Each structure stands twice: as C-alpha cells, then as structure tokens.
Amino acid sequence: MADDEDTDVPLIPELYKPAALLPIAQLRDQLLYTIETFPVTIVVGETGSGKTTQIPRFCLDAGWCADGKQIAVTQPRRIAATSVAARVAEELGTPLGQRVGYSIRFEDVTSANTQVKFVTDGLLLREMLVDPLLNRYSIIMVDEAHERSLSSDILLSLLKKVLRKRDDLRVVVSSATLEAERFLDFFTPDEGEKVHGKSKEDYGKIISIEGRTHPVEIQYLLEPTNNYVERAVDAIMSIHTSESPGDILVFLTGREEIDDCIDMLSDRIADQSPNHQKLLTLPLYAGLSTEDQMFIFQKAPPHTTKVIISTNIAEASVTIDHIVYVIDCGYVKLRTYDANLGIETLNIIPVSKASATQRAGRAGRTRPGKCFRLYPKTVFAQLEEATFPEIQRSNLAPVVLQLLNLGITNVVRFDYLSPPPSSLITRALDLLHSLGALAPTGHLTKPLGTRMAELPLEPMLARTLLCAATPAFSCLDEMLSIAAMLTLQGNAFVSHDGGKKQLDAARRKFAVAEGDHLTLYNVYEAFVKSGMSVAWCREHSLNHKNMVKAVSVRKQLAHYLSRFGVAASPLSSSDVLRVGGTPLAERIRRCLTAGFFAHAARMKSDGSFTTVDGKTTLWAHPSSVFFHRKAEWVVYTEIMETRGKVYVRDLSAVEMEWLVEAAPEYYRVRDGGRR
C-alpha cells in the first residue's frame, strides 16, 4: 500500500481501494453531464465514496484541461491536500508534481504540466488577490464544504461572484447530506432572475453518492449522565468484557478529560485477571508531539485491544483504521468570540447531529461496528443539525481585512453563506480603523492597510511587524523572529516524557524580566544557534517540528517585507543596540505596544490584571513569565476564557506613556467614557 510508505505524511489516510470498485464509478456519466450542463454541482457523498479522488479524474479524462486550464480541488487541511494528491497521481501513474500536484503554504509541488491541483482553501483565497477571477481554472471543487470553515465559507461566496462573471467556470461543492440544499440555494439565482441565461432550475443540481462504509449499530444510554468520563470508562470495560475483540475510539473534549479517563481506566484494569485480553490506552490530541501521536497507528501486540482516547481531532483530521467500537460523549470544545469584550471563549457544548454521525462512522471503516453514545436517544433528536459556522463565532478582523483587500468595500452587505452578527463586523471594522488600516472612506489605507492584508498574520501582529521596520523602532530582525514564534500559539514547548516540571524548568532557562516576547526571541535564537538540532530541542523540552515551522514562517514573512521594499534599517552592528538612546529590548516592547495597544492590562496587588476599562479581571497564563513575576502595565497578544477564567498569554511589560503615545486617539476616547 502506497500510503504506508509515504513517510512525509505523518498521519496515515484512508485505506487504498481500487478506483473501479468505488460506487462513484457508476455515476461517472451522470456527474460529467451535470458538470457540463450546470454551472454548479453539489455532490453529496459520505467519506469512503471516492468523490475527492475520482471527480477530478473524470473531469480530466473528459477534457476539462484540454485548453491548458487546470482543475483545482480545495481541502480544509494540508494533510488532506498532500495525501489525496499523492493518491490521484499514483492512480494515474504519473509522478507527483507533474500532471497532478498540490500546493500548500511553504510547499508548491506543481509544474507547468500540472492539470489537477490540490490546494488548501486558505491558499486559494490568497491566490485570488493575484487572479481575482481564477482564470487559470476551468473547474473548482470545494471539498468538505459542510465543515463550514471560515475560509471555505468565504471562498464559496467569492466563487458565487466569479460565476456571475465567468460562464465557462464550473464549481463543484462537496458536502454532507444535511447542508446540500443550503449550498444549492445559495448559488442559484433568485426566482425570476437569470444568470448567463440560466434560471434557478438550470443553474445547479445535487448528486448523491453512496459511501462504502460498513453498518454501525448505535446504542444510547437510557438516562442522561452528569459524568460522561466515568460512563466512558464503564463503556470501555463493558466492551472489553462482553464484546468480540476490536479496537476502541473514545471521543472526549479535552486533554484533562483524556488524562482523567486514562487514570480511571488503569485503576479498573488493575483489578482484571492477568490472562485476560489486555487493554492498551493511548491519548490523542493536537498538543502531543508528533512521535507521541504516531503510537496510535501502531498495531497492538497480540491479545491486546487498542483504546484511543481522543479529542475532536479524530473526527475529521486523523483517520485510524481498524476501529470497531466508538464511544461518543456527545460534547465538543468549541471556540466562540464575544464581540463586546473582544474575548474568545472555549466552551464545552453538545455536538451536532452531523458530528455525531461522523464520529459513529469512524467505527465502520473496515468492518461492521458499534457506536455507544453516552446520552439518551431523545437528546440526539434535539441536537442541532450542523455545527454553528465558524464565521458566526469568530473574530472577523482578519476576514474583513482580506475582503477589503479584494475590493469588497461593503463587508456588511457581502453575500455570506451565513451572515455573521453585525456586532462581529462592527468590532472588526473598529479594530482595523484603530490600527490605521482603514481610511474614513472605508477603503484600506495605502500602504499600511494593504500590506497588513497581504501578510499572513492577524492584524495587530501585522501592524507590529510593519512598525518594527520604521526608523523609530528599528527592530525588524528581532520582530520577525517574535512574530514567527507567536504563530506557534503557545506550542513551542512540549513535554517529551510527560514531565510538567521539566517543561517549566526548560521555560525558565529562556525567561527574561521584560516578558514573554523577548523570551520567545531568546528561544528562537538559541534554536538557530543549536543548528536546528533535534537533540537540543529534546533536551530543552521544545517541539522540534514547530520550531522548524517558525523558521519557515520567519523566512516567508521576511520575503513579504522585502517585496514591500521594507528592510531592516542599515545600522552598523555597533548602532543596533541603541537607536536615539533607546536600547533594543525597549524598542521591541515599544513596537509591540504600537500593535497591541488595545490589549493592555494593569497588574493588581494579588497578581491578577484588569483591563483598561476596569471591567474584566485577567490572569496571566501559567506559561507566562508574569505568572510569577511582577509588572505594572503589560500588553498581551492572546486572550482566552476557559472555565470561567480569562487568561492572557504572551505578555510584555510596557509603560503607560507608550500606550498613550501609540494610540492617543484610542486612549483619549476611552477616558471620555466610551463603553
């Protein structure tokens, strides 16, 4: 099997099946007819239907690339784009990167001969800045659209606009059943309206493809439970003692629950007789190092049942073969954004029916399976049909900035698949205005606003980086490293052997009194000096894969800046440390203030912080140097509420005067009693 040998891909995708055996083969002619006839085709297909690999092949064979045009297939995740491209290339018997290729951030495996290109949806969005009508493509297929990710939603809106201008383009949207009608309605013209001579009826069509999964028997609890972790342990033990042997996948919501579950399970296993079939429990969540994640793919030893206890990562991002039993707690941890407070919150909420169905399906991939839902059937009936779209619960500043840069001036009346609440858009516009990206006319400022939009960074960080290049701050080299480290979102450090103490000790070695940003800078510098060593990372509890990613991000950011014609000021090495009498470390913190002035807080005597308006109490995240140390004013780069407590991460000590200097208007208005 090709997939097993594909060492570049860390997680092994679905089992290989000969193309001709897939149910989709029988639908070939109907699919091609629909794509030829209708501008929009909605394909409804379960996982395992072969739609992602076969539809591009059919279109290729039918001549959709004859005139030098390409077929693009978008994926929400990098791993999917690369692994599916590899499979299609193999099926066609061509080397990857020739007729079939992929393009993801930092990796463009395509050539002049490429006809079918797999891309992440975010990357295709960026491509629209250069080629707004996507003229090089004859067909664009948006896969996994039912996941309703921020970028696939925006992409669909933009494709609708492009279709109004290009009658030769075909759009294929692949979706789970429940959302298909919604997608079709979105694309088709209104009643009585016509687009390129086509009315609602002849503009789009839905085609269903059956999957090839095995039946999964579903069982429910009779009564609701208030402790699903305990019930999960009960269910594991009951499968272990009463069902035929088979690997088990358990869905819980987060790391702590997973650890608890494993602890409780090991207590219960200790009671078992030694000659019984054994249980091997393995945690799975994104925060684990790659090596630890790989354990789940290893075959269990003889007479051993694998029990994988996972977050939502196993629902769509990671596919594990040979799972026979699924245990679903019925909840998921989901991020929402409070536009009034500007705070993101991680809440545990009930899953949607679509999610529950997807989770259950994980049991039937290789043979008939069973799914145990840790809630009553009546509860399932009341679940939402689909997960709340990301666009309705996110900080929209990055999206709004991107739309404005694409020339969409009225972001309020933009044709969203699901319009976000206006408070989210207003908040985003306010922020962009305060950062100087937005002119009073509603257009992006030039060059600041357009440059901020082009950088693959959130707006506050983009502005910080652009400020770093100005003579007053002169700290571009340093800020590039800091920005790259910040994109790791707190995942620079990792505990290799589960030792929390070791991790904290490693962190302390790099810590400096000025705060977390300069600490991150020290980590980056030390990593590069180590020769990007794996052993060095292990010794210092650092995630090597992520550190390498920071190096790539830094390179990409530097490339953008040089394209803007922005470079580090040509200071001789003796001048670098002081500019106009200001030391480097202070310039860096002043520069951070210029981008993150809206994220200021003041420390109280008990070690907690208050926001500038005095309304919210914040706590330094335990990973921050200010978890132990004192400061007065700080700016922070990230804020998130978990379990009723608001945590800030990545803090730097600043002076009140710097805040007023950085944003006199912002702070004056606040003193005047806004909000």
Next chain:
DNA sequence: GAGCACTGC
C-alpha cells in the same frame, strides 16, 4: 494562582 478543541495563509 495552575493550564489550548481544531484548522489555515
């Protein structure tokens, strides 16, 4: 005092 679900440019 004690901790981030998951993606992506």
